[in-house]
Amino acid sequence: MxxxxxxxxxxxxxxxxxxxxxxxxxxxxxxxxxxxxxxxxxxxxxxxxxxxxxxxxxxxxxxxxxxxxxxxxxxxxxxxxxxxxxITQKFDDAMTLIHSQNPSEKEVELELDFRTILQHCYPREISYLNTLVDEGQKEMLQHPLCSAFIYIKWGKIRKYYIARLLFCFIFILFLTLYVLTALAHNCYNGSKDMEETIQEQELCQKQSILGNMLRRNPFVMEMQWLVLVAITFVEICRKLYGITGYSSIRRYVTQMENITEWFIIVSVFVISYIYTKRTYTWQNHIGAFAVLLGWTHLMVMIGQLPVFGAYVAMYTKVQVEFAKLFIAYSCMLVGFTISFCVIFPSSSSFENPFMGFITVLVMM
Missing domain, CATH: 1.25.40.20 (Ankyrin repeat-containing domain)
Structure with missing residues (x-):
């Protein structure tokens, strides 16, 4: 009714x-x-x-x-x-200049009433500001009232964000170490002295003293993965708890940050040796992509710090413009790729459309 x-x-x-x-x-x-x-x-x-x-x-x-x-x-x-x-007028009305009652004093106090922002936000204090961003009114955040509120809020959560940043760094670092040692140079397979991995053993041994050490001591790589799994379970708990901060599951699964983090989490279990006591070439590709996404995600997180925000925002803007350029010329790139594959069928650079497309991109 x-x-x-x-x-x-x-x-x-x-x-x-x-x-x-x-x-x-x-x-x-x-x-x-x-x-x-x-x-x-x-x-x-x-x-x-x-x-x-x-x-x-x-x-x-x-x-x-x-x-x-x-x-x-x-x-x-x-x-x-x-x-x-x-709405802007309500923000203005929430700001009051208070002059000193003593005529000899020229100090002025600015009183900010955050009830305009907080009155409908329980239990999440930033839901009002999130709505402004979601509905395309991001410029309203530049109002002094909103800016002051964000500044105060950042002062309270800064230590927690930096702690999360350090945890993410440790997570990506262990993932990188595991991919480099167990997968990239096939040291885990080499440590098992498999007859079918003679070349893989040589690849690991060529990597220096570290390669020989890993081949003789496979438990180092196994411990790396166990530590990585322990960190991953903590990350899973954090991500599951983070669902409560979204208004709907749909909004959660459509956030690029969540997609990236869940891909990295899943990749930890996909690239493991534990299932068959060996690693495979296809795991190398997944591991490499996960490492790339992990460090890129860490860069984006660092970019959310006020001191580095401008540089990461600039990088993001350039990537968006490059994506537009790529889409605009994609048809021509496909045309060049097929043409070169037909004209130079014996060339290793154009032996298949995929390699040909990569070569054409490099030629740009």
């Missing part, structure tokens, strides 16, 4: 005053109907900017979601974008 406040939403000239009167007499401005729509949803859907603004003035929750997951801010952005100025 809908409340009288839902019913009051309309295009009549008196709608504004009726809404204000109902709210002043205690009407719940964020009450939802059977479909999860608040009065703010209805006002925005009908394009009633004046109703949207009066509801925002009386602290209507822009993060409120319908049963289908549509936020009120999403509807406002599409239907009544001019009403977004009321």
């Amino acid at each position: 809908r409340t009288p406040l839902h019913t009051a939403i309309g295009r009549s000239e008196s709608a504004f005053h009726i809404i204000e009167t109902l709210i002043c007499w205690g009407a719940d401005v964020n009450k939802k109907d059977v479909f999860g729509f608040t009065p703010l949803h209805l006002a925005a859907l009908d394009g009633l900017a004046h109703c949207v603004e009066i509801l925002l003035f009386y602290d209507a929750d822009v993060t409120a979601k319908t049963k289908k997951g549509t936020t009120a801010l999403n509807v406002i952005t599409r239907k009544t974008p001019g009403s977004l100025a009321m």
